[in-house]
Amino acid sequence: MAGGQERILRRRIKSITSTQKITRAMELIAASQIVRAQSRIVASRPYLQGMTRIVLETALGDPVAAGRLLGTPETISKVAVLSVVADRGLCGGYNTSVFRATERLLAADEASGVEFRLFTVGKKAQGYFRFRGQPVERSFTGMSERPSFANAREVAAAVLAPFVNGEVDQVMIVSTRFLSAGSQRVEARQLLPLVDPRDAEQRAPHEDEPGSWSTAPEDGDRKSGYTEFEPDAAILLETLGPRAAETEIFAALLQATASELTARQRAMAAATDNAGELIKKYSRIMNRARQDTITTEIMEIVSGAEALRAGTGDDQGGLVIETRV
Amino acid sequence: MADDNPFQIELVTPERILLTGSASEVILRTGEGDVTFLAGHTPLVGTVEPGVVRVARPEGGVVKVAVHGGFVQVEQDVPAGSDAAGEGAGASGTRVTVLAGVAELAEEIDTERARVALEGAEPRVAELGGSARSSGEGDEPDAELVEAEAALRRAQVRLEASEATGTAGA
Numbered sequence: 440m441a442g443g444q445e446r447i448l449r450r451r452i453k454s455i456t457s458t459q460k461i462t463r464a465m466e467l468i469a470a471s472q473i474v475r476a477q478s479r480i481v482a483s484r485p486y487l488q489g490m491t492r493i494v495l496e497t498a499l500g501d502p503v504a505a506g507r508l509l510g511t512p513e514t515i516s517k518v519a520v521l522s523v524v525a526d527r528g529l530c531g532g533y534n535t536s537v538f539r540a541t542e543r544l545l546a547a548d549e550a551s552g553v554e555f556r557l558f559t560v561g562k563k564a565q566g567y568f569r570f571r572g573q574p575v576e577r578s579f580t581g582m583s584e585r586p587s588f589a590n591a592r593e594v595a596a597a598v599l600a601p602f603v604n605g606e607v608d609q610v611m612i613v614s615t616r617f618l619s620a621g622s623q624r625v626e627a628r629q630l631l632p633l634v635d636p637r638d639a640e641q642r643a644p645h646e647d648e649p650g651s652w653s654t655a656p657e658d659g660d661r662k663s664g665y666t667e668f669e670p671d672a673a674i675l676l677e678t679l680g681p682r683a684a685e686t687e688i689f690a691a692l693l694q695a696t697a698s699e700l701t702a703r704q705r706a707m708a709a710a711t712d713n714a715g716e717l718i719k720k721y722s723r724i725m726n727r728a729r730q731d732t733i734t735t736e737i738m739e740i741v742s743g744a745e746a747l748r749a750g751t752g753d754d755q756g757g758l759v760i761e762t763r764v
Numbered sequence: 765m766a767d768d769n770p771f772q773i774e775l776v777t778p779e780r781i782l783l784t785g786s787a788s789e790v791i792l793r794t795g796e797g798d799v800t801f802l803a804g805h806t807p808l809v810g811t812v813e814p815g816v817v818r819v820a821r822p823e824g825g826v827v828k829v830a831v832h833g834g835f836v837q838v839e840q841d842v843p844a845g846s847d848a849a850g851e852g853a854g855a856s857g858t859r860v861t862v863l864a865g866v867a868e869l870a871e872e873i874d875t876e877r878a879r880v881a882l883e884g885a886e887p888r889v890a891e892l893g894g895s896a897r898s899s900g901e902g903d904e905p906d907a908e909l910v911e912a913e914a915a916l917r918r919a920q921v922r923l924e925a926s927e928a929t930g931t932a933g934a
Contacts (some may be wrong), residue, residue, distance in 0.1 A: 479779070486778045489863045493837045496809050588778040588865060669796045669810035678811060679835065682865070689778050 445732065448725035452718055459714035465529065466707035469700045473620070476697035480617060483693055490686045494633060494679055501672035508680045509635045517554045517607040519576075520544060521598050521630070523614035523691055524561035525699045526583040531706035533615065533699055534563045540625045541613045545573070556607065558598050560692065586696055591689035598688070599681045602631045610684070614691045615698035623698040631684045769803035770822035771858035772842065775829055777867050783827060789820035790860050792836060801838060803858045808838040812862060814917050816870075816925045830873060830925035832918055834864030866918075870925040878922035885916035 498505035522541040524534045541557075548555045559568065559578040568575050577597050582590040601607045610631040616624050628634070668675055773790055775783035790801040794810040812834045819827045842859040892909040 482780045483778050485774070485781050486776045486863055489774070489776055489837065489861045490835075492839075492861070493809055493835050493863065496807075496837065500809070591778070592865070666807040666809060669794045669799075669808065672809075675809060675811065682835070685865075686778060 445725055445728045448721050448728065452721045452725065455714050455717050455721070459711055459718070462707045462710040462714060466704055466711055469704035469707060473697060473700045473704065476693065476700055477617075477620070480690070480693045480697060483690055487686050487690055490683050494683050496666055497668065497672050497675050497679055498635075500666055500668055501676065504673035504676050508632050508676055510632055511629065512608045512632060515553055515608045517556070517601075518548060518609045518611055519556045519558060519598055519601050519607045520548075521558045521560070521594070521610065521612045521614075521688070522564055523612065523695045524559070524563045524567075524583070525695075526562040526580055528563060529706060530699055530703035531709075533702035533706075534561070534567070536625045537613055537615060538564075538567055540627055544611065544613060544627045556601065558594070560594060560695075582692065583696060583699060586689070586692035588689055591685055591692055594692075595681065595685035595688050599631060599684055603681060612688070612691055614695045617694040617697040617701070620701060623701060630687055631680065633680065633683055633687075771801075771803040771860065773819055773860050773862075775817065775819070775831075775862045775864070775867065777864055782864075782867055782869060783819065783829060786822055787819045787860070788822040789818075790862075791818040791820075792831070792862065794836065801858075801860050804840075805838050805858060805860075807840050808836070810836050812836050812864065814921050816921065817862060817867075828870035828925045830868045830870065830921045831862065831864045832866040832921060834862060834867070836863070837861045868922065868925070873922045873926040875923065875926045878919050878926065881915060882919035882923060885912055885919055888912045889916050 494509075498509050520541065522537060524537045528534065545555055545557070556576045557568065557573065559565065559575050560580075561578075561583050562580040565575070565578050565580065568578075579590070579594050579597075582594075598610060602610050609629060611627055612630045613625070613627045616626050618624060770786040770788050773783065773785065773787040774781065788802075792799060792801075793813045793815040795813060796810070799810075812831055814832045817829045817831050819829065821827065837860070839859045839861070841857045889909070889912045892906060892912055
């Protein structure tokens with residue numbers, strides 16, 4: 440019986456060892472991809488900043504036309520919500536925290552009587568919202584690993600159309616911001632109308648937050664308003680708004696990818712450590728079990744020998760135990 | 765030809781900075797027609813139509829970039845080296861920024877591929893365009909046709925940019 444236990448333990452240790460190999464490999468892969476994901480965020484920043492500058496400039500050129508496109512709408516009766524998660528799991532609480540933030544947003548909307556339309560990025564979102572019975576207008580998959588600008592365009596086309604057509608008053612995005620390698624934060628923020636870069640600075644005092652509107656160059660007051668517009672600022676703003684939002688979506692996708700990889704690396708490092716602990720623990724139990732077996736066997740042999748000797752009647756009355764095993 | 769006064773140029777796509785440094789002249793097509801930017805140009809914001817953007821370097825030579833739509837901004841009094849561009853923004857303080865969702869340097873364009881794409885797109889546009897006209901629903905823009913026309917234009921712009929490089933060696 441004891442031998443059986445030993446065999447079971449040995450099998451379990453073997454299985455944990457191979458799991459550990461997998462988790463370690465995943466950890467290393469994620470770690471190597473983080474670097475690339477981070478450099479893509481950095482590479483996308485000049486475009487985002489240029490876009491911010493142009494939007495600001497144009498908005499100053501025609502403040503009236505900018506009204507619908509910048510700032511927070513006063514009355515909101517319909518919103519579009521874009522929730523960005525991963526295609527794959529095994530990344531700790533990454534997906535869950537985005538889902539929780541999305542649900543919170545939707546619940547708040549529901550409570551205040553705002554109609555919402557949900558869009559999602561990531562395979563995990565499909566399953567989650569289907570299970571919850573939450574209808575999703577459109578979901579995108581296959582881009583969480585390495586989002587391209589074309590992907591962002593595709594998402595933007597679907598999500599922004601209702602705003603452009605005037606069907607919704609606001610477009611929100613729920614995604615994970617990659618603040619640094621050590622800190623990521625799930626955030627729900629307004630995508631359209633564009634957050635006015637001028638008051639974004641007060642609201643988000645994160646100086647070096649990568650790729651956000653708040654990194655707008657501080658040349659807001661330098662403009663003296665004699666800028667030419669080709670075509671007119673009002674017409675320009677119409678095309679500019681969706682383009683700027685599309686850039687924001689791209690930045691959000693890139694940051695989500697970096698965050699996902701970081702979360703995965705962390706989760707897999709923890710899993711690898713845990714597997715090591717388990718292996719240690721089970722080896723200890725297994726060794727004790729083996730020793731127990733040996734001890735029991737010795738005892739059996741000794742008592743067997745003892746019994747045999749007692750049986751021959753050659754009793755010397757003492758407790759001399761002599762064993763040769 | 766080109767003015768001697770160099771200014772700062774930046775051609776940026778979401779994926780990377782395609783071109784940066786100084787230029788003596790930038791020619792591109794905005795929503796209202798072709799424009800040549802020289803140092804000291806009035807501040808401007810405009811759209812960039814799909815086409816070839818020509819950047820004349822102060823040291824001579826022209827860089828051609830195929831741009832598939834975007835925006836351009838001209839700024840004045842930009843402190844020299846305020847961007848990564850750094851090197852030789854010139855004394856003019858002018859900065860021209862071109863933002864393009866998709867753009868390629870002429871020398872990076874696969875001419876063969878663009879030609880194949882062009883050959884594929886042309887009959888498609890003709891076919892879709894023809895059927896749309898015959899069915900008499902000209903008002904409704906057909907998504908497929910729009911897509912095919914965009915593909916055709918992309919191929920044309922690419923070819924224009926890359927072929928121009930071949931001949932503009934002198």
